[in-house]
Amino acid sequence: MVVVVKAGGRVLQKNMETIAKSLAGMSGEGLVFVHGGGDVVTEYSKKLGITPMIVTSPSGIRSRYTDERELEVYVMTMAGKINKEIVSAVQRFGGKAVGLSGVDGALLLAERKKRIIIVDERGRNRVIPGGYTGSIRSVNSALLTTILEGGFTPIVAPLALGTEGEILNVDGDQAASWIARSLSAELLVFLSDVEGVMVGGRVVERLSPSEALELSKTVGPGMNRKLALAGESVMATVGKALITSGLGEDLLSRIRASQGTVIQP
Amino acid sequence: MVVVVKAGGRVLQKNMETIAKSLAGMSGEGLVFVHGGGDVVTEYSKKLGITPMIVTSPSGIRSRYTDERELEVYVMTMAGKINKEIVSAVQRFGGKAVGLSGVDGALLLAERKKRIIIVDERGRNRVIPGGYTGSIRSVNSALLTTILEGGFTPIVAPLALGTEGEILNVDGDQAASWIARSLSAELLVFLSDVEGVMVGGRVVERLSPSEALELSKTVGPGMNRKLALAGESVMATVGKALITSGLGEDLLSRIRASQGTVIQP
Amino acid sequence: MPELKCPVCYGTVKVPEDALDGELFEHEECGAQLELVTSNGSKVLKLAEEVGEDWGE
């Protein structure tokens, strides 16, 4: 039984201790944790005098544009600072954690965009050279399986290897979804800063994968991506997906009771 | 059969491609690689406006004094930038590498100095609060064994867990020696920027462990530590230690032919 | 508003004065996705290809 849990940087900053404690509580049960941390990358980019460039795609997806200098900060922050902070925190609570990135054991292979379309500051579509970001194309789950069988909990930073062996920045939600699919996970959990997918001020409790894909077209940015990935994952090999809050104290019971939005056939 | 190889930051910066290629050539043969990188840490500390403080102990050992901000840069640079650069480079040459630090799987446990003695700028001995550096006390080799058995080459950054679960900066040579001892390595290699231990302008080709310890008292800083660790490791469980140059193209054949200074009973 | 030639249907495409290199235009008449480029010092339209949306954390 494998459970893949993803938490973004904002949730981690707000609730690190509880999350680490919960991960320690699930450690040894086939848990894989994937983290984000874009805000911390931005903070360190600023400290190093690099102005982060956020690009918006024509379909409204906002993402960081990663040049060579930003990639360096991205790697240092994600695979260095954030990853090792989580690993040491999980171990303080008695878990056995191993920090990894998609680069290690060629875990995540991604394709880099040579050219990307952005909506520029005047609201017009434009083509620019692609930065060091990648879209995941395959997972080598051998390393994860080895580490899980050794009784350790992998803590994965969202990096990937490009086709020329270069390091790339990949989306953490996408990384979690690909890992869950490659391991045929029983459960994929997205820890967000809201209780679940909200429609009309209320949490949607249950969605089929196709309903999730349909609803992903109308919900706000951030949640749209999670919802689409949740739907696609369950359509593939994942048993169930859960979008729930990563804030609050009762994280483990929320996950075990599937509180939030459940995506299931 | 286990071989532990250590290279410092300067050697890595000068000869990264050849080292990565050599590691890839030894990958899957029970290889563990430990890296340094102090110079790169200094570079990033400066970029972030932190002035590095180098302290000298009464016995003449110079080391970086690590405060909380410096530790952060240390973790980002060592476990983030340098570690993932080596991992991706080894994989470009066909190796299967996994980046780790002493924090992962509680691989290296260290004791932090609460108070340390330094020789101050006036040449006088003084006690100051200890920084975030640790002296290694034990190794949990379970994670290394798991990863080696999976056919991967661990690439280890010199971090350790303190007794309160905090992250500490530890010496890379010390880390390599402890890992080699815990795995009863057949061979421990220190890649340096000289051909071996020099006495009277010539490389000393062979030393017994006790001769190594004796000579460590008279050779220059940097080499003295390697020589002492080599002697202690071979006195414990390590078959043989080799201090050789990490520069040049023929790294793999130098190691296989034991060119340099061999420490062996 | 300058008028440029569509390389697909050879029809006319209106492009804003302040259009920049890399800017994309869909030619409504033929449906082609066109990209503004500077070729030998003058602005021309070429078929946009091999582009995707950006991904990344």
Added chain:
Amino acid sequence: MPELKCPVCYGTVKVPEDALDGELFEHEECGAQLELVTSNGSKVLKLAEEVGEDWGE
């Protein structure tokens, strides 16, 4: 050069004018390793303990 009392043998220890807190002195008479500290505004010597050399990369 001020003279301070050794807390081990109660003998006299000579300390330089510019000595700083944390500075270490070996009392030759008794061999004690002593540390200069400020206590209630005045400089005194106490037995130095639990100190080691620094290690680290």
